[in-house]
Amino acid sequence: MNLSFSKYLDTHAERESKLLSFLEGRHWKHAVAVPARREREWLPRCLASLSRAAEQSGGKSLGILVVNGEADEAASTLRDLPLETLATGPAPLSLSHYSESLQILGVNRTGEFAFPPKQGVGLARKIGCDIALRLYAQNQLEQARVHTTDADVEVPETYFEVPHLEGVAAYLYPFSHRNANGEYDEAHDLYESFLHYYVEGLRRASSPYAFHTVGSTLILSLPHYALIRGFPKREAAEDFYVLNKLAKVGRIESLKEPLLTIRPRRSDRVPFGTGQATGKLAAALERGETYRVYDPRVFDALGAWIRGAESYCADKDRSALSATTAPFASVLDELGAYAALEVAWQTRSSETDRRRHFHTWFDGFRTLRFVHLLTERLFDKIPFSAALTGEKTLLSGLE
Numbered sequence: 001m002n003l004s005f006s007k008y009l010d011t012h013a014e015r016e017s018k019l020l021s022f023l024e025g026r027h028w029k030h031a032v033a034v035p036a037r038r039e040r041e042w043l044p045r046c047l048a049s050l051s052r053a054a055e056q057s058g059g060k061s062l063g064i065l066v067v068n069g070e071a072d073e074a075a076s077t078l079r080d081l082p083l084e085t086l087a088t089g090p091a092p093l094s095l096s097h098y099s100e101s102l103q104i105l106g107v108n109r110t111g112e113f114a115f116p117p118k119q120g121v122g123l124a125r126k127i128g129c130d131i132a133l134r135l136y137a138q139n140q141l142e143q144a145r146v147h148t149t150d151a152d153v154e155v156p157e158t159y160f161e162v163p164h165l166e167g168v169a170a171y172l173y174p175f176s177h178r179n180a181n182g183e184y185d186e187a188h189d190l191y192e193s194f195l196h197y198y199v200e201g202l203r204r205a206s207s208p209y210a211f212h213t214v215g216s217t218l219i220l221s222l223p224h225y226a227l228i229r230g231f232p233k234r235e236a237a238e239d240f241y242v243l244n245k246l247a248k249v250g251r252i253e254s255l256k257e258p259l260l261t262i263r264p265r266r267s268d269r270v271p272f273g274t275g276q277a278t279g280k281l282a283a284a285l286e287r288g289e290t291y292r293v294y295d296p297r298v299f300d301a302l303g304a305w306i307r308g309a310e311s312y313c314a315d316k317d318r319s320a321l322s323a324t325t326a327p328f329a330s331v332l333d334e335l336g337a338y339a340a341l342e343v344a345w346q347t348r349s350s351e352t353d354r355r356r357h358f359h360t361w362f363d364g365f366r367t368l369r370f371v372h373l374l375t376e377r378l379f380d381k382i383p384f385s386a387a388l389t390g391e392k393t394l395l396s397g398l399e
Contacts, residue, residue, distance in 0.1 A: 029059030033128020039151035122238030169250025205303035215239035295379035
């Protein structure tokens with residue numbers, strides 16, 4: 001067993017991954033982890049699409065279905081699915097047959113196995129991915145990666161046909177929110193457009209964290225996953241934090257195809273995220289309110305800071321850096337940004353290493369903090385329609 005796998009599995013993996021002896025002798029080509037809480041309405045379409053994708057890939061796949069929530073939810077959810085029992089595993093695990101190409105490993109985390117307070121979808125994804133890692137380490141899973149999606153997603157038939165690229169810590173599928181009839185939902189359409197707007201703003205600023213963080217669209221490299229000690233066990237934003245870590249140990253590859261279809265829905269299952277955001281947005285639209293987003297000048301300022309910091313890593317010209325960042329110096333001071341650059345010079349001997357240190361420190365989380373602070377102090381949010389015109393520039397606000 002790979003030493004990094006062994007250390008992670010022995011020390012940090014969830015208990016379910018240590019209960020797999022009843023699967024001895026079974027092998028799968030792909031594995032996909034699917035959290036499920038109050039998902040009986042959505043799961044049938046999701047599993048049917050996964051089965052078609054598994055058949056297309058030409059090998060057996062394992063769907064790891066982690067059901068958490070109310071005490072009787074796991075039993076009722078699994079009972080209502082078209083599953084044929086193959087084997088009964090140790091509580092809380094059971095293996096079932098969905099189709100010739102797809103088997104389902106059900107994980108019951110309800111009742112006596114319920115999640116602790118403040119842990120949620122992050123723990124569900126971690127359980128599923130930990131199981132996949134254990135199976136791979138035991139030569140029972142062919143691919144050195146695990147997919148993770150959600151019950152409201154219908155995957156395309158080529159879902160499992162993603163080529164392996166060296167150095168990639170995670171792959172991200174493109175996605176679209178559409179109703180079953182193919183139509184857009186206004187609130188989800190706007191929110192999805194905002195997600196693209198934010199990532200494009202980061203890309204415009206040359207941020208290495210310019211990628212989507214949507215948990216239902218991920219493929220994780222198992223060696224990289226073990227290196228960062230898995231998913232955080234959060235109730236929400238687990239996708240943001242796991243990708244933030246993975247981006248520091250490998251490359252995040254945003255795929256151009258195939259497209260995942262996510263069914264629009266409002267949800268209160270997590271304290272924040274797409275379901276909560278679109279619910280609030282829909283209510284605001286009904287009240288006639290204008291949808292407002294970050295001013296484009298926020299991203300221009302972010303770009304100025306990143307270019308200035310990278311230049312400082314090369315020549316340590318504090319006067320040039322101060323001139324570039326003077327309009328938002330108080331924000332950088334609050335973040336400890338200038339001090340971080342000094343640490344880079346004190347601890348790294350080459351420009352390349354100093355830049356790497358800077359981008360590891362100024363990660364996706366601190367980038368988001370920068371955007372929020374600039375919005376609070378310099379640039380109020382503006383109507384989305386105005387943001388898309390591109391009329392506001394860096395110079396109009398930072399001279």
